[in-house]
Amino acid sequence: MVIKSLNLINFRNYSNLNLNFHPKMNIIIGQNALGKTNILESICVLALTKSYRNGVEPNLISFGKEKAKIKGKVKSDKVLKTMEIIIEQGQKKLKINQTEIKKITNYISNLNVIVFTPEDLEIIKGSPSIRRNLLNIELSQISSKYLNTYNEYNKLLKMRNEYLKLLLTSSIADTSYFDIITEKLIEKAIIIYQERKKYLDLINENIHLIYEKITKESGLVVKYEPNIEFNSFDKEELRKKLKYTFKKNYKKELNYGMTLFGPHRDEFSIYLNQNNLKFFGSQGQQKVAILSFKLAEIDIFKKYNNTNPVLLLDDIFSELDIAKRNKLLEYISKDIQSIITTTDLKNIRKKYLLDAYIYEIKNGIVERRN
Ligand SMILES: Nc1ncnc2c1ncn2[C@@H]1O[C@H](COP(=O)(O)OP(=O)(O)OP(=O)(O)O)[C@@H](O)[C@H]1O
Ligand SMILES: [Mg+2]
Structure with a gap:
């Protein structure tokens, strides 16, 4: 499945944002605190109805506003659906094709995502x-x-x-x-x-x-x-x-x-060759191990749900050396949609970016660069 477009209204730092996505690779570039993670988070909320980030729901609504809206067009098996979540007064309204869905389980299966965030390092380091x-x-x-x-x-x-x-x-x-x-x-x-x-x-x-x-x-x-x-x-x-x-x-x-x-x-x-990565792994080894775990889930999703999930990969290049950045991108540039955030594209080979949509965030505006 692919997410074709996204519209955010009063979601975190975005008062009104419209993005179209490439069916394969999408990259969002921007300096710290400009709203890269917020975009991935909004897709995650659209898919699973809640955020993977800690904290309470009102945080998702822009400061000083009362209502946030996330809307996305999702294509699966040649069928196009509009998914929508409205967050207001601690409540969430879920809609598919403009019709309100009361039962959460009827909503969730419409968009499958695999999310990687920097906090996922805790999967190795944490309790x-x-x-x-x-x-x-x-x-x-x-x-x-x-x-x-x-x-x-x-x-x-x-x-x-x-x-x-x-x-x-x-x-x-x-x-x-x-x-x-x-x-x-x-x-x-x-x-x-x-x-x-x-x-x-x-x-x-x-x-x-x-x-x-x-x-x-x-x-x-x-x-x-x-x-x-x-x-x-x-x-x-x-x-x-x-x-x-x-x-x-x-x-x-x-x-x-x-x-x-x-x-x-x-x-x-x-374990890497009998050594528990929790105690013996470098930062880079731990990061690639968790990314590999998440990417290994793709085939399981395909097997059980008969469709490719959408990959949401937050800040995946930091801590990885040049060779690993490119190998990772090579692996992802296969038959699957990915939305990737990064602070820069330094040392990334152009051939992996040829078809990709590249968005850059500057002065609060998200613009297509290619
Ligand atoms: N409810 C909210 N209303 C308005 N702005 C918000 C809200 N919640 C968070 N923000 C702003 O969003 C910005 C953080 O966005 P985000 O976490 O997406 O940054 P980022 O681009 O991923 O940065 P980094 O590269 O450091 O990870 C901060 O400037 C923060 O003040
Ligand atoms: Mg971030």
């Missing part, structure tokens, strides 16, 4: 919850089974934790009810483990190839590291180990008053 969050976001976009199971798992987890506290303090609490909750929780955990494993296996099919294309280094691999040691991800093995773990650690969990094992404590790491 495990950031990595679990990434898995949840990506898996929810391709599997409603995952999303439903994950929500049910969280409800059961909350119940189980409350019951653990009750069992410790009350002598009349009944362990047979607790056992039923545990059994139900195990069944949901099995599905989450299997879906996450399948997803990371798919990432591993491509991530090392992409990383090698950009860096000429081989041996990048993602390792799934649940906090229970499983011999395989077969249903029976998962069920057996989960039951055993909960039985063995009953006293410990009782003392903590919470569930200590399961997918809510999951972890994965990215």
Whole structure:
């Protein structure tokens, strides 16, 4: 799919902006704080109804204004649709082809995006919850089974934790009810483990190839590291180990008053030839590893959703040397739409930019340069 045009009204620093996009590469150049990220953010909000940036929704509306509007024309399977989001008084109105859409799930699937932002370095550097969050976001976009199971798992987890506290303090609490909750929780955990494993296996099919294309280094691999040691991800093995773990650690969990094992404590790491990039990776290596992870998602999207997502790549060239900048661009200049921001095009080979639309932001105005 491609986004053909974008119109912003009172969105962050833009009072009225109109852009047309090339079906393949688009580059937005501008110095710091001129509004490059804001453009990508607006497309992200248009696609997913919320921003990936921290903070509250009113921030999206221009200072002193009451209402922001994002509108985009999206083409998928030769069908052109107009998507629109109006943000006003803490509420969002969603429209497709001028008709208001009440159910968010009917809206979201109309524009698929893969976003890379400088904050994504936290996927390697940050805490495990950031990595679990990434898995949840990506898996929810391709599997409603995952999303439903994950929500049910969280409800059961909350119940189980409350019951653990009750069992410790009350002598009349009944362990047979607790056992039923545990059994139900195990069944949901099995599905989450299997879906996450399948997803990371798919990432591993491509991530090392992409990383090698950009860096000429081989041996990048993602390792799934649940906090229970499983011999395989077969249903029976998962069920057996989960039951055993909960039985063995009953006293410990009782003392903590919470569930200590399961997918809510999951972890994965990215290794380059057995070295965890969290501890041994340079800034550039970490950045390319995460970019490779995101680019490996393209094939997964294609497989599940039957369409190419749109790539939104914020500030991708900084920290990369000349060779890697060009290799990255070569990889992206394939059969996919990308919108890229950068402060400059220094050392970028012209041949990758021949067809691209290049926009430059100066004095608050965004203009096509070619
Ligand atoms: N709600 C708002 N109303 C008006 N202006 C805003 C609003 N929110 C942010 N801005 C302005 O947007 C600008 C930042 O834009 P953005 O983050 O897109 O910059 P950038 O071009 O990506 O910069 P960098 O290269 O540093 O990443 C700032 O000048 C900020 O004051
Ligand atoms: Mg920025």
